[in-house]
Amino acid sequence: MTSVRIPGDWPTTEGAARAIQDGLRGRVVLDEPGPPPGTGRVTGVDVAYDDERDLVAAAAVVLDGASLEVVAEATAVGRISFPYVPGLLAFREIPTVLAALDALPCPPGLVVCDGYGLAHPRRFGLASHLGVLTGLPTIGVAKNPFTFTFTAPATPRGSTAPLLAGTEEVGRALRTRDSVKPVFVSVGHRVGLANACAHTLALTPAHRLPETTRRADALCRRALREAVGADPGTDRGTDRGLPSGPGRTGDRGPRARLDPPDRP
DNA sequence: GCGACAG
């Protein structure tokens, strides 16, 4: 497992973080269909936190697209780089996720994120951000509709309904199991929405959530437990390789929520 | 003014 250092120029304020999103948004590629489902590799990434100890652990798990067997995995641990702010999730997850992806012994192929891509107040969610930074095809599969609206998809697995920001379809509510609450799929980078949904279905043969995120979730939680509960005995005065970066943003009291969508 | 908002 590798450790992460937060970049010295990492944003400290919400305004700076939003400005970065606005500056990078134009680099998202939306006109590529992306790799066909059931082929190549598909990688799940996820993150777990221990706010008390200021720790974050990320995992990247590579699956064979056809068999869904695990091909490779990697984890990374670091300090929390940003507080949770709706709309700015990427700044909390990206440094550690990038480190985990870098630690993989093979190319990730399509990356499946836990969260959103295009379905974002500024159309630049975690999946989009990660895609632009890595150049990899990415999609986002979220468990909640965030601030978007949708009508319930039909009962059978595979049914979809548009995820809407007003009248704009920013993603799709996709039923991955009969009669079970849908997941919310949106495009990240270099993948089309229909293909993103097809991938999500290919990754959900038995559960509501994609095998990629299930595997990554289990692995990052384990990595966090091990990073916390490790060797409480011998090496007292020694640190555990966790660098102290510029530090995270200070606590914020009750705050205003998301800014209204800036693209009417 | 209050509410509500990926993880």
Place this chain on the structure above:
DNA sequence: ATCTTGTCGC
């Protein structure tokens, strides 16, 4: 995200 026991169901 995280705090948490047993319980219903495939």
